[in-house]
Every structure is written in structure tokens, then in C-alpha cells.
Amino acid sequence: MLLSFHALLRRAIRLRIKSYTWVPNLNRVRAIYPGSFDPLTNGHLDLIERGSQIFDELIVAVLSNAEKDPLFTLGERLNMLEEMVKRYPNVKVDSFGGLLVDFAIAKDAKAVLRGIRAISDYEYELQMAWMNRKLQPQIETIFMMPAEAYSYLSSRLVTEIFRLGGSVRELVPALVEQKLREKFTALPLQSK
Numbered sequence: 220m221l222l223s224f225h226a227l228l229r230r231a232i233r234l235r236i237k238s239y240t241w242v243p244n245l246n247r248v249r250a251i252y253p254g255s256f257d258p259l260t261n262g263h264l265d266l267i268e269r270g271s272q273i274f275d276e277l278i279v280a281v282l283s284n285a286e287k288d289p290l291f292t293l294g295e296r297l298n299m300l301e302e303m304v305k306r307y308p309n310v311k312v313d314s315f316g317g318l319l320v321d322f323a324i325a326k327d328a329k330a331v332l333r334g335i336r337a338i339s340d341y342e343y344e345l346q347m348a349w350m351n352r353k354l355q356p357q358i359e360t361i362f363m364m365p366a367e368a369y370s371y372l373s374s375r376l377v378t379e380i381f382r383l384g385g386s387v388r389e390l391v392p393a394l395v396e397q398k399l400r401e402k403f404t405a406l407p408l409q410s411k
């Protein structure tokens with residue numbers, strides 16, 4: 220049977236469409252790594268790297284509520300994070316306000332990643348995880364430990380050390396150290 224040119228073309232297109240049909244992978248796990256990141260530390264980065272190896276996709280979500288009177292604006296924190304996670308193709312940066320679990324649902328995420336440095340973190344983290352589970356039982360909280368070297372590291376301590384003239388070289392990425400320098404040079408004297 221001889222096929223017309225148009226029939227052949229239609230068949231070719233049909234075959235091509237078939238071979239490119241996208242089959243969604245329903246087992247892909249997207250997780251949210253939420254926090255204030257004010258500023259981002261090497262401990263956060265360590266957890267981002269670990270999370271990127273476990274989850275198919277990781278969204279680093281910066282809390283946008285102004286309540287906490289942050290040192291860095293939301294935009295500054297997002298910029299620093301975006302620069303630092305460029306090297307991980309499955310990590311994205313976003314911001315959220317309101318309830319974390321609502322953000323997780325909106326992003327179709329299955330899990331929330333939180334870091335636990337020491338037992339002292341555990342009680343607060345457990346309380347949040349229970350509460351988040353009460354609010355949205357389908358969102359699972361996963362705890363991970365950063366490298367031991369970062370077990371004493373926090374954004375609050377980094378800021379305090381920098382403000383008082385100490386070195387934060389091994390505690391934050393060079394970019395964050397630079398931004399801290401710019402921030403404290405720009406701040407009025409009494410806040411330094």
C-alpha cells in the first residue's frame with residue numbers, strides 16, 4: 220500500500236510525539252529547607268549540600284516575616300543564597316510568609332528539612348515538627364546533622380562575633396563575610 224506524503228508525515232509526527240511523551244515520576248521527593256538565614260552560614264550550606272544529595276529537589280525557603288528585625292533584608296538574603304546554591308542543580312531558593320506547611324503544600328513538597336546541631340536544638344525542633352504534623356499530617360519533617368565542625372555555629376553568633384571584631388572566616392562563605400563588612404560599615408555607629 221502506498222502512503223501519501225501527508226499520511227507519512229502524520230505517522231512520523233505521531234511516532235515522535237509518542238517517543239517524547241513525558242512520564243511523571245511520582246516518587247520524586249521535593250523538600251523545603253526553611254529558615255531565617257540571617258545570615259547564611261557554612262552550617263546551612265553543609266545541610267543544603269546533604270539535602271541536595273538525599274532529595275530530588277530542595278527548595279531553600281527564607282522566612283519573609285519582618286517580625287524578627289533581621290540584619291539583612293529579604294532581598295539580600297535571597298541574593299546571597301542564590302549565589303551560593305548555584306552549584307547544585309536541584310536546589311532552588313524561594314521566600315515565604317505565613318505558615319511553613321501551607322508553603323510546602325503550595326510547592327507540592329513532601330518534606331521539611333531541618334538541621335539539628337545538638338540536643339539543645341531538639342526540643343524546639345521536635346515541638347515545631349509535631350505542630351507542623353498536626354497542621355498538615357502529609358508533610359514529613361526530616362532532621363539532618365551538619366558536619367561536626369559546624370555543631371556550634373549559628374547566625375546569631377556569627378553576627379555577634381563579626382560585630383565585636385572577631386574572625387568569621389571559617390564560619391561563613393567569603394561572600395557573606397563581604398556582605399557583613401558592607402552592612403556594618405553602612406550601619407549607624409550605635410548599632411555596630
Ligand code: PNS
Binds near residue numbers: 347350351
Ligand atoms: O532559621 P530559623 O529562624 O530557626 O527558622 C525558623 C522557621 C522559619 C523554620 C520557623 O519560624 C517557621 O517555620 N516559621 C513560619 C511560620 C510557621 O509555620 N510557624 C509554625 C511553626 S510550628
